[in-house]
Amino acid sequence: MIYFDNSATTKAHSEIINTFVAVNEKFWANPASIHEFGHHTNELLETAREQIAEILQTPSDKVYFTSGGTESNNLAIFGLANKYKYRGNHVLISAIEHPSVLEAGKRLSTQGFKVEYIPVNKDGVISLEEVEKLLRDDTVLVSVMHVNNETGAIQPIKELSSIVRGNSRALIHIDAVQSFGKMKVNFDELDVDAITISSHKIHGLKGSGLLALKKFIEVEPILFGGGQELGIRSGTTPVPLAVSTAKAVRMASQNIEDHVEKLQKMTNDLASFLQTFSIVKLISPENRAPHILTFSVRKLKGEVLINALQKEGVLVSTSSACSSRQIKTSHVLKAMHIEDDYIKGVIRLSLSTMNTLDEIQQFKKVFRHVMNVIKGE
Structure with a gap:
């Protein structure tokens, strides 16, 4: 997992x-x-x-x-x-x-x-x-x-x-x-x-x-x-x-600088990878905390992607876990005026120092596979 x-x-x-x-x-x-x-x-x-x-x-x-x-x-x-x-x-x-x-x-x-x-x-x-x-x-x-x-x-x-x-x-x-x-x-x-x-x-x-x-x-x-x-x-x-x-x-x-460097390296790698998909939009700004990366897939519900990733052993959430089980749209995304095509497909990746670079590479493989399945390729 x-x-x-x-x-x-x-x-x-x-x-x-x-x-x-x-x-x-x-x-x-x-x-x-x-x-x-x-x-x-x-x-x-x-x-x-x-x-x-x-x-x-x-x-x-x-x-x-x-x-x-x-x-x-x-x-x-x-x-x-x-x-x-x-x-x-x-x-x-x-x-x-x-x-x-x-x-x-x-x-x-x-x-x-x-x-x-x-x-x-x-x-x-x-x-x-x-x-x-x-x-x-x-x-x-x-x-x-x-x-x-x-x-x-x-x-x-x-x-x-x-x-x-x-x-x-x-x-x-x-x-x-x-x-x-x-x-x-x-x-x-x-x-x-x-x-x-x-x-x-x-x-x-x-x-x-x-x-x-x-x-x-x-x-x-x-x-x-x-x-x-x-x-x-x-x-x-x-x-x-x-x-x-x-x-x-x-x-x-303790060792916050080392933690930040590790987390930033992993989320930056994920950000670069996700930007290679034309239908993916990064929601997190450039000036973001080192452990959080939020993105959205155009015209796709976040729950669909979460379920697909879960079947491959990857656990993520839609924006906030406090509201991810609710149907209503996130108040944060509304305040940011996220476009209608993206507001339903938001996924939050949030890491800790327990995560590894190997897991980042594995996520990339899984995500690419899931995206191909969703697109019917």
Whole structure:
């Protein structure tokens, strides 16, 4: 099997699985318990928090463990907007966000907030000119994903930050689910206020992730109970997941330059190959994340190609796995104004460092064969 659907989820590293198992076996006490066993478990939890904080360059008390990207995005959108609503009720969200941000924005609009959407160009990149026009004195939050999950388009976060800082008091949240581990992501590098990371996108375990805040930034909780996770996320903290998440973050942040070089080489090779087909259109822009390459076949449904490739042992997806089982057209492709002939045939190839150059060559053979069958040659 050739697995090219890593933006949907990655295979967990054996080291991370071993860490999860070991913590479950040795540190299974409730970290909130006041006995010595609970104290030792809490120490392990706080060590995990400190490790992540050091990588992201923020204080450890600004790292909150969550169940994953969706919860982290919800906590950021609702928690920041409500915490700082004394500054205003205007929120800006890009038109190509993950549903966990878009749907949160829709809910905010029913709670007294004015939510507007930043348009993108044909490459799926936000318009900085529109950001400047849309910013208002009462803008409280701007949320833009670092790398788009469907096309791999890299958003100009540094430039966005400069504009937002110079024209408003708004906070900046980025969904870094698809960028962390493939690009430099920390508060000093990007000058943002909140960062979302999901463990299972970086060879960690499903059901775990985090929201990190910049120093002095605060957030209102969206879960209420015993006040765990520094008062922000009530519920017994799953220490084995937190520790394995820290391990995933550490592993993903090591040797990033080498990872990028390997991934870029593979996706560039695929891009050159796909462009030899006259009916194939590359959807991913030239300035894209190194691990994602999205394309479309003219007048062909993506599901047809996915099924054909699957029969040959190649697993891919249509744009986003979050919506690939739904019939409706991707909101990202609509925002990019993809032509009707191509909008139904979009395929996303998403790689990880576990993939090999041999798999790239095998994919080429399979794809050429599948295309010949589809065309009846």
